[in-house]
C-alpha cells in the first residue's frame with residue numbers, strides 16, 4: 001500500500017485515526033503541503049468534507065479545530081437481499097442509512113434473469129423515491145441464500161437456487177442497470193452469501209470488540225456466517241458456513257433439497273418445519289409462514305421450533321468448539337425463544353464448558369435489515385479501501401482531463 005496516497009489518508013479519516021490536517025501529518029510523517037494536495041484530491045471527488053469543532057466525545061476547550069470527515073452523502077449504494085420467495089431492495093447512503101426501500105414477492109427458483117430484471121425495475125423506482133440521481137450510484141451489493149465465489153460475483157452450486165450456478169450475475173446486473181436505470185457507466189456489483197453479510201452487519205453494528213463472531217441464519221434454509229477480526233471468513237472457496245447440509249445420523253430418511261438424505265436443513269429448517277406443520281393440518285408455505293405461526297404462539301409451531309433448535313444446537317456444539325466465538329447470534333425466521341431454548345439445551349450439554357464459558361447467545365439487533373446493511377457495508381468497504389480508492393481517484397482525474405492522452409503500451 002502506498003503510505004502517502006490520498007486513499008491512505010481517506011482510510012485514516014474513515015477509521016477515526018486522524019481527523020485534522022495536523023493529525024494526518026503526525027500519523028503519516030508527510031509534509032503539510034503533501035497532505036494538503038492529497039486532501040484536495042479527496043475534496044475534488046466530494047468524498048470528504050470539513051466540519052467545525054472537535055468531536056463531541058473529545059472536547060479540547062481551546063479553539064475548535066476544523067475536522068475532516070467522510071461525506072457519506074456524496075454517493076449511494078443499491079442493495080438487494082434475496083430470500084427464497086421474496087426480496088428486499090434499497091437505496092442506501094454510504095453510512096448505511098436507508099434512503100428508500102421496497103420489499104416484494106420474488107421467487108428465487110425462477111432463475112437469475114427474472115430476479116435481476118425485477119430488481120433493476122425496483123432500483124429505478126427506488127432511486128426516484130430517494131431523490132437520487134442514477135449518476136450517484138457507486139456500487140451494487142446483493143445478498144443471496146447460497147454459496148458464493150465473491151471474487152467472480154457468482155453463485156456456486158446453490159441447493160436452493162436452481163439456474164443460478166455459475167451465472168454471470170455481475171455482468172448481467174450491469175447490463176440490466178444500463179438498460180433500465182442509466183447512470184455514468186457500469187458500477188461494481190458485489191455478491192455475497194446472506195448469512196455472511198448478516199454476520200458482517202451485526203458484528204459491525206453492536207459487537208465491534210468481538211474478534212470471533214458467529215451468526216446462524218435459520219429461515220427457509222440454514223446457514224452460518226463467521227466474522228473474524230472484523231472480516232468475513234469465507235473459507236478456501238466461499239463454502240464456509242454452509243452447515244445446513246451436515247448429515248445427522250439420526251434422520252437417515254429425511255430427503256433434502258440438495259438431493260441428500262439426513263441433512264440438518266431437511267429436518268430443522270423453516271422449510272422442513274413448514275412441511276411438518278402442513279402435514280399436521282396447518283398449511284404453511286415457507287420459513288416466513290412458520291414465523292407467522294410462531295408469532296401467534298401456535299403450539300405445534302412452538303414445539304417443532306424447539307425441537308429444531310435442539311438439532312441445530314447439536315451441530316453448533318461442534319462449530320462452537322472449533323471456532324470459539326465470543327458471540328453466537330441466532331437470526332432468521334425461526335429465531336425466537338422456543339428455538340433458542342432448544343439450542344441452549346443441547347449446546348451447553350454437548351460442548352465442553354471451556355468452549356461456552358464466555359459465550360453470549362443472542363438474537364439479531366438489525367432484524368430484517370441485517371442483509372441490506374451488510375451488503376451496503378461490503379460495497380463501501382471495498383470501494384473506499386485505500387488501494388481501490390486510489391484507482392478510482394486516478395480514473396476520475398482522467399475523466400476530468402480529456403485533453404490528457406493516457407500512455408499506452410502499444
Ligand SMILES: [Zn+2]
Pocket residue numbers: 159244245256257258259260263265266
Ligand atoms: Zn442437504
